[in-house]
Amino acid sequence: MINTFKILFQDSPLFLAMMDDALICREINQTWRNYLNLSKTDIVTMSAEELFDDLHNESALLSQIKQVAHEGHVIKGIPVTLLTRHHATELSHRGLLSAWRTQPAHDKQVWVLLAFSDATGYSQASNEFRRLQTIHELILNAAGEGVYGVDCQGNTIFVNEAATQILGWRGADVIGKPLHAIHHHSYPDGSPYPSSACPIYAAFKDGKVHHGDDEVFWHTDGTAVPVEYTSTPIWEDNILKGAVVIFRDITERKKNEQQREAAYEQIRILNDLLEHERDYLRDEINITINFGEIIGESQALKRTLAQIEAVAKMPTSVLILGESGVGKEMVARAIHANSTRAGKQLVKVNCASIPKNLFESEFFGHVRGSFTGAHRDRVGRFHLAAGGTLFLDEIGEIPLDSQGKLLRVLQEHEFERVGDDKTIKIDVRIIAATNRDLKAEVDAGRFREDLYYRLSVFPIEVPPLRERVRDIGPLATHFLNSICTELGHDALSLTQQQLDSLSKYHWPGNIRELKNVIERAVILTKGKRLRLDLAMPGNHETKQTPVYIPSEETAFVTDAVFREKEKINMYAALQHADWRISGTDGAAELLGIKPSTFAYRMKLYGIQKPD
Known part of the structure; x- marks a missing residue:
């Protein structure tokens, strides 16, 4: 059995050594001897400090080995560095050290068995992994957008620096905790936002990209931060592993929009x-x-x-x-x-x-x-x-x-x-x-x-206008001038007889009706004489000549006398109008009859303009 142990001890690819309870190495296997350039026959009496670079009088590793020898503690895979006899030129070997106490049967001597596994390759891979991890973290932390990583349970597995600056939550605050419960738990108005409705969580359930541009994340100080975000699922070997959430603070954009x-x-x-x-x-x-x-x-x-x-x-x-x-x-x-x-x-x-x-x-x-x-x-x-x-x-x-x-x-x-x-x-x-x-x-x-x-x-x-009889003439004249200008009509004027006619009307529509009558008269006028007679409302109201009712003292006259008086009246009107029959202030207008009627009566009475 002892020979079997020696064979296993000597031929093991691991670095094996045996130390007594004074921590003096009494035996090392061939792997360790080759490392130290020792032959199989060289006697080994080396202290622990001569084996490991990590040991000195006050080192924690030395104390741990002492506890193994004196108290039976066990060391499992702690990192150490081996010493070489020519370590000025040789590369040091990093690896993992395990140690435990053993006491063979019928032997009072206590031994500490040391097993060192060379982890140089592992260390290099680990270093490369850490280097890549550092590069990725630097890249993510340099990004202006906040980045969160979540697993399939919605727990946070990563947070970058921008996310911390935007929301105040540090990695230690959120990693391993449900992301939704931390800063996406409420709508902008404060009402509860169930995780089942969260688009971020939906990404690692349906495997689709989800986008939100009108929601809020909650800051550590309790204020709402308006954000725009995209939740993208993460796949590995066709298995959904989680999602990455990229978001940006759109407070300034919202402010500009408002x-x-x-x-x-x-x-x-x-x-x-x-x-x-x-x-x-x-x-x-x-x-x-x-x-x-x-x-x-x-x-x-x-x-x-x-x-x-x-x-x-x-x-x-x-x-x-x-x-x-x-x-x-x-x-x-x-x-x-x-x-x-x-x-x-x-x-x-x-x-x-x-x-x-x-x-x-x-x-x-x-x-x-x-x-x-x-x-x-x-x-x-x-x-x-x-x-x-x-x-x-x-x-x-x-x-x-x-x-x-x-x-x-x-x-x-x-x-x-x-x-x-x-x-x-x-x-x-x-x-x-x-x-x-x-x-x-x-x-x-x-x-x-x-x-x-x-x-x-x-x-x-x-x-009302009927109580302002003195104002009817000035108002009518003003309307006539303004309406002629508005309609592009030649200037017209009102005769005294027309003003009298306007003054005798009771004007139930007041000033508005007066203006309408004047405008209607201008529209109906084709020549230079205002056709107010055609514009006045109602025949019984448009009589230009008042009804003559003789008194008891007035005697009637014969038709011949009446015609002679009419002839004299027409002759006086013609003289007043300088023998103009039609037009403004013409004889026909002065008598309030049509020019054609006046001309007919002149012919009837034989009235002619003197030479």
Whole structure:
């Protein structure tokens, strides 16, 4: 048995040695002898320090070998370096040392058996592996994107430096732990994000590449970091081993997108403002063309102008009352033009034209998506009139259930757009107008009493045109001049007889009707005489010659006398018109008859121009 052991000991390819309990080597095998250039017959008495480069009086390895000899400890595969007798020229051998104590039967001597396996090749491979591993880690750490590696259970197996810088999680914090539970566990709003729905985990379940560009990873400080990431499965021998996650912080990009969206929104708002200003400017130009300034000198109009002058500089709400067509909007514009807000915009709202379901959107605006058809943000009329004046025409037409919303804005000077929770403070002066009897509407329950008193702080009554007879002529002349210019017609004028005819009409449509009659007359005129007779409404109202009713004291005359008087009258008209029959201030026009009729009667009476 002993001989068998010696054969095994001597012929082993490992480095084998036997030491006594004093740690003196008494025997080494042939492999070790060849390494030390010793012959089979050389007697070996070497200390442990002469065998290993790692040993000295205070070394941990020496203490471990002593524990093997004295306490029976076992050493298993610890790295050591062998010494050579010519180590100045020889390469040192690294390897793994194992040691254990043995005591043969019937022998009191304790021996320490040493076994050293040369690991030079393994060390070189290990060094190469570590070198490649270091290179790969350097490459990954140099990448600007965060990189995570996960196994098939979703546990983290690798994290690069960029990932740590982006999220704050170090390798020691995450390696070996579920990646999703650490920084992908919630949606941006904080609601739970189940791992079963995680695209990263899906990559090592279905083996497909998954991409996300609108999610967040959670930082160590609890803040959400918007990220864009790609989860790519890792395969080895057709077996799914895990996934690699590459992500980047898109906070700056999101910020730029939000700023760009805010800029676009501001552009949209400004564009809406410009469009509305264009519309209002066009309306104002049309009104200027159609109505001009507030024209007239009647006492009724002077009372209204005095009220305008008194209230214009005040911030007081004004309620303009009057029949349809009297020029209530012109009064509102006059108040605004003479107020401290004249530099800001006057915004008009025709309350009668707003559908009930769009009242809030029209007045206060809305945000995109707040209701069906809200494809983009809209600026409300109150917002448009900020710092200026809001003219609420036909205020009596606002539905009763919408009046409360208007009252709240007038009282609190703030509102919210439809679909928005942000409160907007507003500074707007209100001017309202109506042709209804609002007090009667309040009594009938069709108009809120509190809204009525909020609007009618300073009521202004605009008189109808029939109470402004002195103003009919100046207004008609102004309309005639402006309409001729607008239609490209030659200049026309009104005769005294036509002015008298206009003054005798009761004008139920007020100024608007007067303007329409003048425009209709211009259109019907082909020559230089205004055909007002064709434009006046109703035959009974267009009689140019008043009905003559003789009094009791007036005697009748014969036909011959009547014809002689008519001949004398025609002769006087011709002399006054310098013998011009037709045209402006011609004899026919002076008598209010057609030129063809006048010419016929001249022939009938034998009237001829003297030489």
